[in-house]
Amino acid sequence: MFWKLFWKRAATPLGAVYVALFSLTARAEPVSCDVVIVGGGTAGVVAAIQAGRLGAKTVLIETGSQMGGAATTGGVNSPIQFNAHGQQRIKGIGWEWAVKTVRLDDGAMPESRPNWRINAPLFALVAEELLQQAGVQIRYFEAPSRIEPCDRPPYRWTVTTSAMGETRTVFCKQLVDCTGNGAACALAGAERMREAEIMPGSLNYTIKHAINTKKLDRTAVEKKFSDAVAKGEMLASDANRGIWLALGYQAGNYVLNADNSTAEARTDTNLRGRQSALRMLRFIRSLPGGETAQLVSMAPEVGVRETYRVKGEYVITVDDYLSGKVWDDSIAYATYQVDMHKERWEDFDRRFLPPGVVPTVPFRALIPKGKENLLVAGRCLSCDRLAGSGLRVQAVCMATGQAAGAAAALAAKANVTPAKLDIAQLKAALRANDALVPGAP
Numbered sequence: 001m002f003w004k005l006f007w008k009r010a011a012t013p014l015g016a017v018y019v020a021l022f023s024l025t026a027r028a029e030p031v032s033c034d035v036v037i038v039g040g041g042t043a044g045v046v047a048a049i050q051a052g053r054l055g056a057k058t059v060l061i062e063t064g065s066q067m068g069g070a071a072t073t074g075g076v077n078s079p080i081q082f083n084a085h086g087q088q089r090i091k092g093i094g095w096e097w098a099v100k101t102v103r104l105d106d107g108a109m110p111e112s113r114p115n116w117r118i119n120a121p122l123f124a125l126v127a128e129e130l131l132q133q134a135g136v137q138i139r140y141f142e143a144p145s146r147i148e149p150c151d152r153p154p155y156r157w158t159v160t161t162s163a164m165g166e167t168r169t170v171f172c173k174q175l176v177d178c179t180g181n182g183a184a185c186a187l188a189g190a191e192r193m194r195e196a197e198i199m200p201g202s203l204n205y206t207i208k209h210a211i212n213t214k215k216l217d218r219t220a221v222e223k224k225f226s227d228a229v230a231k232g233e234m235l236a237s238d239a240n241r242g243i244w245l246a247l248g249y250q251a252g253n254y255v256l257n258a259d260n261s262t263a264e265a266r267t268d269t270n271l272r273g274r275q276s277a278l279r280m281l282r283f284i285r286s287l288p289g290g291e292t293a294q295l296v297s298m299a300p301e302v303g304v305r306e307t308y309r310v311k312g313e314y315v316i317t318v319d320d321y322l323s324g325k326v327w328d329d330s331i332a333y334a335t336y337q338v339d340m341h342k343e344r345w346e347d348f349d350r351r352f353l354p355p356g357v358v359p360t361v362p363f364r365a366l367i368p369k370g371k372e373n374l375l376v377a378g379r380c381l382s383c384d385r386l387a388g389s390g391l392r393v394q395a396v397c398m399a400t401g402q403a404a405g406a407a408a409a410l411a412a413k414a415n416v417t418p419a420k421l422d423i424a425q426l427k428a429a430l431r432a433n434d435a436l437v438p439g440a441p
Helices: 002-010 015-027 042-053 092-105 120-133 183-187 218-230 243-249 263-285 318-323 385-391 394-414 423-432
Strands: 031-038 058-062 137-140 143-149 157-163 166-177 201-203 205-208 253-255 294-298 330-333 338-340 349-351 360-362 374-376
Touching: 031 042, 031 157, 031 394, 042 058, 042 092, 042 120, 042 166, 042 394, 058 166, 092 120, 092 394, 120 137, 143 183, 166 183, 166 394, 201 263, 205 263, 218 243, 243 263, 253 263, 263 294, 318 338, 318 385, 330 394, 330 423, 338 385, 349 385, 360 394, 374 394, 385 394, 394 423
Parallel strands: 031 058, 031 166, 058 137, 166 374
Antiparallel strands: 143 157, 157 166, 201 253, 205 294, 330 360, 338 349
């Protein structure tokens, strides 16, 4: 009788509103947990696995359709770099994830050769398996729309997510932002930092063609490209290392000012990236031997290198980074050079690590300034822009993600904010889970 009356009302002029309100109420079942991780990139996956393995009831919220972030959806399927100066400095859950993927793929071990790549679809599948084995609840296609302090002890945060015409409330004790742009921290009232300029992003794609570059006039091809740029038919960033190299690589472009910190910016970034790929396909088809060129693969999204960083209790500077400073609360190593991308390849700001120097990350850089029960990991942790250009790489994101996941789980269990944790206890938990941790216990 109830359903008969319901559908009768649904047929009235106000039916659409009635059905929508009823459906919203029926579907929005609250969730309670110890730890919420926002963002399923390399930092978020490792953070969630670590929290789950330490016994925390963990929810991982990811707005997309698969795990891995830049390593999968962003097309940068090279989760580097685990080594510094020939010695492994990052291990733990991120290393386990990479090695399990490689072994299933019969591929080369991580960093065994230059330009090492991982099977991106398999990397995403292995992530899901490890998450589920750790008891993590995966919530795809949802994004936080509100984050507020919770008045229901022992929970400290109320996270409201929105997706597919419904909203959901998640109560948690600890919250970890692994979004890459500090989106969850912004909703929670934390301060973010960024400069007017941001690094270009990259859209990775492959164009298959039959061009024999040995038979082409290099000068003529480069002039043809330059003329196309001058006419507005191409952009210089369509072949950021020059058209001749683009023909050899057959893949990839630059997307200037690539920003994914809002839906509007993310849309614009991806539209511009894909239009660039289309221009390049048409240009290659205009060359001798390229008449039948085909776009055979393309990453789902533009890989974005930087947007916002969250201001923490400590801001890592580039001087800290290049000195290899070790703090009492250092919880992870960093392994990559300072690597500031610019529009032109020759303008890059690259500063290699001095011999024997290995940067470290203090736990305070994972704690948003003035905030409790909130952590950040991955690309948007607290640092200046130049330090961030090295800290952003995937293996480092995994290491900071593991530290944040462990800290969140321990804090939830002890009912304290992460800043009150015993650093020795946190380091011990990380080492017990195969992480390499700087300094004394």
